[in-house]
Every structure is written in C-alpha cells, then in structure tokens.
Amino acid sequence: MTKNKLIFFIILSLLTAGGASAAAKKSIPSPALAAISGLSAADMPYDSGGTTLLSWDADPTAPAGTVYRVFVSSLETGGWIKAEEFGSGEKMSGSLDLPFWAWKTRPGVHEVKVELNNSFGEVNDGQVFHFKISKVGGAVSAESAAVSGSTRGNWFRLDRLNNIVMLALVTIVFFWAVSHAKRKGLFIRRIAGLDAIDEAIGRATEMGKPIYYVPGIGDMTMVSTIASTFILGEVSKKVAQYDSTIKVPHYNPVVMTVSKEVVKQAFLEAGRPDSFREDINQFISQDQFSYAASVDGMISREKPAACFFMGYFAAESLLLAEVGATTGAIQIAGTDAEGQLPFFFTSCDYTLIGEELYAAGAYLSKDPMLLSALKAQDFGKLVVMVSVVLGAITVSVCSLMHWGVFAQLIANLFKSY
Amino acid sequence: MPDTTLLIAGAWISAGLTIFLFSFLYKDNPFFKIAEHLYLGAGMGWWFQVYLFDVLKPKVWLPLMNHDWLVIIPALLGLSLITQFIPKISWVSRYGFTFLMGYGSGLAIPAGLATDFINQIGGTIQPFANLTGMSAFTFFNSVLMAVGVICVLVYFFFSLEHTGVIKKASNVGIYFLMIYFGAAFGNTVMARFSLLYGRFDKLYAFSSRENFYATQIILIGMVIYFILHGFFAGKKTASGEEAA
Structure with missing residues (x-):
C-alpha cells in the first residue's frame, strides 16, 4: 500500500513538474526580432532598366528559420505583391552575380535584385515603385517602413568590361594583320x-x-x-x-x-x-x-x-x-x-x-582583309587555348591551396555577365 | 458545306499531298510537281500574310496611326531595299543594306564573343575550382573536356601548317569532332523518324472507312500511274529506237 502511494506520488510529482515546466515555457515571451534598418531602394546598375536593388542591414541576432519577405507595389498605399522570400543568411551583398571590378561587396548587408518586369510587365524608366521588407521568425515578425525608388536603363555595362577589353584586343590584332598582310602577305x-x-x-x-x-x-x-x-x-x-x-x-x-x-x-x-x-x-x-x-x-x-x-x-x-x-x-x-x-x-x-x-x-x-580577319580569329583561338591551360592549372592550384578569393577572381575574368 | 464533308476533303488533300511528296523517293513525276508548286505557292502566300499582319501592321501601321513618327526611319530603311528593282535609284538600297549589316554585326559580335570565347574558357576551367572535392571520374572528365577543347581548336588553327605535334593534336581534335557529329547524327535521325511516324500515323488515320479509304485509293492510283507510265514510256523508247 505504501509502495502504491509512493508510485502515485512520484507520477503526480512528475506530471505536476511537466505542467509547471510547460507553464513556465508559455510564460516566457518570444524574443522580439530586431527592427529592419538601413533599407534603401536604388536603381540596379549595368542593366537595361526594370530592376531595383534593395539593400538593408543584416541581422546577426536573427534566430534560425527567420525569413525575409520583400514586397513591392506600384501604389503609394496598399497593393503589395510579394516579390522575394529567403532565409536570413541568404542574399548577402557578395552573392550578387557581378565581377569584382564592377561591384564592391559590403559585409553585413543584404542586397536583393527585384525584377519589376516579373510583377508589373513592361516598366518605364523613372516609374516609381514602393518597397517594404518583413522579417518573420516563428510567431513574431517585424516590418520596415516603405521606401520608394525608380529604375532606368544604363548605357554602359561595366560588368562586361572583360568583353570589351577582349574585343579591343582582337580589333588591334586585326588591324596589325591587315597592315602585315598588305606588306608581306599572310x-x-x-x-x-x-x-x-x-x-x-x-x-x-x-x-x-x-x-x-x-x-x-x-x-x-x-x-x-x-x-x-x-x-x-x-x-x-x-x-x-x-x-x-x-x-x-x-x-x-x-x-x-x-x-x-x-x-x-x-x-x-x-x-x-x-x-x-x-x-x-x-x-x-x-x-x-x-x-x-x-x-x-x-x-x-x-x-x-x-x-x-x-x-x-x-x-x-x-x-x-x-x-x-x-x-x-x-x-x-x-x-x-x-x-x-x-x-x-x-x-x-x-x-x-x-x-x-x-x-x-x-x-x-x-584578299588582305579576309586574311586578316582569319588571323584575328586564329589569335582568338590561341588566347582560348592558352587561357584554358593556364586557367586550369591556376584554378587547380587555388583549389588545392584553398585560395578561394583568387579562384573567384579568375572565374570573374572568364565569365560573360 | 457540312463539317464532315470538309474533314473528309481535308483528309483526301492531306493524304494526297503527303503521298505525292513521298513519291519523289521513287522518281520525279507530275504528282510531285503538283505538290511542289502548290507547297511553294502556299508557303509564299503564308509568309506574305505573316509579314503583313504580324510585322507591317503592328510595327509600322499602328504606331503611325498613334502618331509615333519615329517608326518612319526604320520603315524608310526597309522600303529602300525595294529600290533594287528600279535600276536608276537602286543605289538607295545600299543604305538599307548597310544598316542591316551594321546592325547584324553589332548584335552578333558581342554575343559571339561572350558565348564562344569568354564562356568557353570559363566553362572549361570552372570544374577545376572544385579539385579537392571531385571524384577521380569527374577529374578525368574535366581533363578530357579541356584536352578536347584545345585539340579541336588546334584543328581549326589556320596559321600553321599541320605537321608534327600540331598534326597529332589536330588528329585528336578530329576524333572529338567525329564523336560529337555521331551523337548529333543519331539525335537528329531519331527526331526525323518521329516526324516520319507522325506522317505515317496521319496516313493510317486517313485510310479509315470514315475517310473513304483515302490513303489506299491514292496509293493504288499512283501505282497504276507508274506502271502505265513505265509501260508506255518503254514502248515509246523501243519504237524510237526502231525508227532510228
């Protein structure tokens, strides 16, 4: 009998303790998410227009599972359309697909390209759009104030600088070949x-x-x-x-x-x-x-x-x-x-x-002009062959030595943006 | 005309034209000529209306109606091409052609440079960036691709005589090319066979009772024609030889 009472008491104590623990859990308020700061909307550089670049400060204290939602509207009030949703650790400044010579990475900042054409069809230069960000972590959320921005097409794409340098090089070789072909033949x-x-x-x-x-x-x-x-x-x-x-x-x-x-x-x-x-x-x-x-x-x-x-x-x-x-x-x-x-x-x-x-x-x-064009093409092929050999060796060495930055630099050079 | 009659007529025309065109596999004949000329005329007629309603109307006529006068410039450049038919002012067409060539080159050169040149290099060296994490097979594959790219480029290198090492590399390049062409050939032939099956499927559908056995009747008619034509042509040749 005493034994039964003891078992009953133990079970009751455990249940009570569990209930008390749950009550204690319920009573602890969820930590509030930090406010979204530094939100700005700018025209995305080096594009043909219609894309806005949103940037805001990252929140290193955001709990795991926190997501950001990007909303856009063409109206001053309401009409919000969700354009993006991603985890708090994603879409940092460095993840933008732009080469090192055209883009300076800002640590601790989220940078997101919002392609307005996807939501609004054809977008005219100068057309104003409004943006806001919400941060959701479980049951709590925080929302930024709305910011406005417009887009425009850019005349020069600095990200494609490597293309124009290569084109200039090939053109120089072409003119050299023309002059050589006229003098000595090719x-x-x-x-x-x-x-x-x-x-x-x-x-x-x-x-x-x-x-x-x-x-x-x-x-x-x-x-x-x-x-x-x-x-x-x-x-x-x-x-x-x-x-x-x-x-x-x-x-x-x-x-x-x-x-x-x-x-x-x-x-x-x-x-x-x-x-x-x-x-x-x-x-x-x-x-x-x-x-x-x-x-x-x-x-x-x-x-x-x-x-x-x-x-x-x-x-x-x-x-x-x-x-x-x-x-x-x-x-x-x-x-x-x-x-x-x-x-x-x-x-x-x-x-x-x-x-x-x-x-x-x-x-x-x-014909000297045609011969020169052929020589310029051969020069291009030579550049490709040499670049493949040297690039493969260099990238392999970088990979073995864990020189990620240097490998990224080479990858930037041989990419058409 | 009732719908069923139209459908049956369509089946007969479709089966007839298909068989007429296929008859060229045997030899040139009047039925093929009918289908050929009909196809030519229909094709031109079709493209004429496409250019009229899908290009001229939305891109020139409607903007002009909306007072968008800028379209006059490209429209005039386009019209200048027609002056080719008037010898006295045919020189005007050179402006249109020059613009066309310049525009085409401007569009093609940067795109070609990006895809055939920079992306080619980037794509070939990119797998090596993950050297520490790649399997032996992936490594072999990456090296093979790089060697393939270089050897094929050596084959297309015109500034050097292909002798010695260059010739050997060039020959390896030819093997790479031939493997690619073999794969492309197989792929395309499969696609073409699917088109052929499509036509056969249609011919089978047209051979039904509902279509009054269109396929069989046209086919038999053509076979009779070829037999008779062969018979009389043979007779004609023989009598010609006798007369000679």
Whole structure:
C-alpha cells in the first residue's frame, strides 16, 4: 500500500513538474526580432532598366528559420505583391552575380535584385515603385517602413568590361594583320575540299551541265552566309573563266540581292561580263521546306555536274544533299550549323566544317582583309587555348591551396555577365 | 458545306499531298510537281500574310496611326531595299543594306564573343575550382573536356601548317569532332523518324472507312500511274529506237 502511494506520488510529482515546466515555457515571451534598418531602394546598375536593388542591414541576432519577405507595389498605399522570400543568411551583398571590378561587396548587408518586369510587365524608366521588407521568425515578425525608388536603363555595362577589353584586343590584332598582310602577305594552311572546287567546275564544263550553288537559308547578318557569298564570288569567277553555267537558288531576298552583285562583279573581273545573266540568281521561297522541295525538283530535273551547299542550313540539308547525291553530282558542302554537318558528311564528297567555311573565302581570294580577319580569329583561338591551360592549372592550384578569393577572381575574368 | 464533308476533303488533300511528296523517293513525276508548286505557292502566300499582319501592321501601321513618327526611319530603311528593282535609284538600297549589316554585326559580335570565347574558357576551367572535392571520374572528365577543347581548336588553327605535334593534336581534335557529329547524327535521325511516324500515323488515320479509304485509293492510283507510265514510256523508247 505504501509502495502504491509512493508510485502515485512520484507520477503526480512528475506530471505536476511537466505542467509547471510547460507553464513556465508559455510564460516566457518570444524574443522580439530586431527592427529592419538601413533599407534603401536604388536603381540596379549595368542593366537595361526594370530592376531595383534593395539593400538593408543584416541581422546577426536573427534566430534560425527567420525569413525575409520583400514586397513591392506600384501604389503609394496598399497593393503589395510579394516579390522575394529567403532565409536570413541568404542574399548577402557578395552573392550578387557581378565581377569584382564592377561591384564592391559590403559585409553585413543584404542586397536583393527585384525584377519589376516579373510583377508589373513592361516598366518605364523613372516609374516609381514602393518597397517594404518583413522579417518573420516563428510567431513574431517585424516590418520596415516603405521606401520608394525608380529604375532606368544604363548605357554602359561595366560588368562586361572583360568583353570589351577582349574585343579591343582582337580589333588591334586585326588591324596589325591587315597592315602585315598588305606588306608581306599572310600564310594560311591548305584546306582540303577547296582544291576540289576547280575539279568540280572543270567537270561541269566538260559535261556541259550546270553547277548549283545553294547559299542556305541564313540571312545576310549571319557569318556563314557572308562567308558563302565570298566563296560564291570565287566560284562564279572560275565559272565565268571556264564559260560554264551556274545557278544560285535563293531563300532570302536580301542574300539574293547581295549575291547578284557578287556574281556580276565576278563575271566582270573574269573579263566575261557578257556571260552574266540576271537569272543566275533566282528567288525560290522564304518557306524552308517549300524551298527545299523546289530546289530538289530543280536538281533532280537538271542533273547538275556539281552542287555547292555553302552557308547556314537546317533540316533541309539532307533533303538537298541527298537528292544531289542521287544525280551523281560532285558535292561540296560547308556550314557552321553543327547539327547539319553529319548529314553533309554522309552525302557530300567534301565538307567544310564550321570555321573552315569562314576560312575558305580568305583562302580562295587571298584578299588582305579576309586574311586578316582569319588571323584575328586564329589569335582568338590561341588566347582560348592558352587561357584554358593556364586557367586550369591556376584554378587547380587555388583549389588545392584553398585560395578561394583568387579562384573567384579568375572565374570573374572568364565569365560573360 | 457540312463539317464532315470538309474533314473528309481535308483528309483526301492531306493524304494526297503527303503521298505525292513521298513519291519523289521513287522518281520525279507530275504528282510531285503538283505538290511542289502548290507547297511553294502556299508557303509564299503564308509568309506574305505573316509579314503583313504580324510585322507591317503592328510595327509600322499602328504606331503611325498613334502618331509615333519615329517608326518612319526604320520603315524608310526597309522600303529602300525595294529600290533594287528600279535600276536608276537602286543605289538607295545600299543604305538599307548597310544598316542591316551594321546592325547584324553589332548584335552578333558581342554575343559571339561572350558565348564562344569568354564562356568557353570559363566553362572549361570552372570544374577545376572544385579539385579537392571531385571524384577521380569527374577529374578525368574535366581533363578530357579541356584536352578536347584545345585539340579541336588546334584543328581549326589556320596559321600553321599541320605537321608534327600540331598534326597529332589536330588528329585528336578530329576524333572529338567525329564523336560529337555521331551523337548529333543519331539525335537528329531519331527526331526525323518521329516526324516520319507522325506522317505515317496521319496516313493510317486517313485510310479509315470514315475517310473513304483515302490513303489506299491514292496509293493504288499512283501505282497504276507508274506502271502505265513505265509501260508506255518503254514502248515509246523501243519504237524510237526502231525508227532510228
């Protein structure tokens, strides 16, 4: 009996103690969150407008699990839209994706980019928006006073300074190469496939069949199309010299206009302006597959001795080259569309891969300007090769030695913002 | 016309044009020519209305109606291209072309420099920043990528004759390129096959009783045409040879 009483007493004591503890817990008030201080709204630098940069002091005393909520409104009162939510340890000044030369990290400060376009659609320069921050930690919260700010587009992107430095360097090399090419000439290695051009044109002349030159479906702003027109000029010159026939079916009217001038000039330079005909360049269609179907029909009916596919191609590449192959024509292709190159490999006799197409114009014409552009490209490749080797070694050493800042510096240099 | 009639007519036209275009795989024929020219005309007609209603109207006509006179400048530059057709003033088109080229280059060069140049370097060296935490396989992969980038660039280096070490590096670069092209080829062929299956699926749908067996009838009709054409063409050739 005494034993039972003792057990009952112990259980009662424990329960009472638990209850007292819970009551004690309830009675302790939650620590209030520190007020949000130093909130400011500024225009985000180095952008095209529509983004505000909010900054405020971090709260090192904020308990774990505290979150910040960023609200934005286009109205002076009300209409708040939640734009961001993140933990109290996140989005510090250093986490902004900007390089060291364009941004000074402020320790102990939150900095958040608020992209207004996401919430308000198109935002005009100078349009005023209002912002406030709330800090929530469990059952308690604190809210800042509202601040206002407007955005504007920036003319210069300092974060892309590395791009412009590189561009300036390449431009300097280009002008040096131009001057060198004019004085001493520049060396370019032999490009397999281009030597076959003479053979193809000669074959067409002997057989009395036409040559088809397809410049692809690119527009005149594409590098591959520009390169294609240079090659067209050289091919046309040889065609005029051999008194052969060339046909150039076009997808793009602007490319056709340029090509017409190029072919006319080539016939003139070859001393055969009388052989030039306006219908050498024909506009077919600006619809990809109807263009392909029509050129296929033309190739199939006329059975040319040689087909050139030079420029930018998409899904029509195989449709064109396959039909050309069935007619038994010598086929030479060149494109920088990587996805289409395998199809040209399988159906053409010679294929110029990517940059070989750009080089082809310079190789054929030996024009100092084109040669210099090629040299500038080679310089760029050299920079990439050296940078990859040196960068990989340096970054590896930094990683092994735990020199994070130095590694970050290199990462900043080779990033386009 | 009732909807079902329109649907059946659509099925016949669709099945017919598909089979006409596929008939080119056998040889060039009048049916393919019909489909080819129809496709050409329809394509041009389609793009004409797209340019008219999606470009000219919202980007030139409507702003002008709202007194936004600035659009006159690009509109005039665009119109200048048409002067190509009038030899006496065709020189005006050069302004439009020059602007087009300058604008295109201005847009393409910085983008190309950023993606093909700076990002290429950054992307290749970035994995090495985590050297201490990476597995042996990841390390091998990162080195392989870096070697691949360098060797492919050596292949496209035109300023040096490809002999000795350069030739060896260039050959390694070709292997990297060929592996990539093989993968790209397989990927594209798979996508093309899915397009082909799509057309076959449609042809199968058009072969139903509801569509009055459009696929079968057109197919049989074409086979008969080819047999008859082959027969008479053969006869014609034989009589021609006899006459000769």
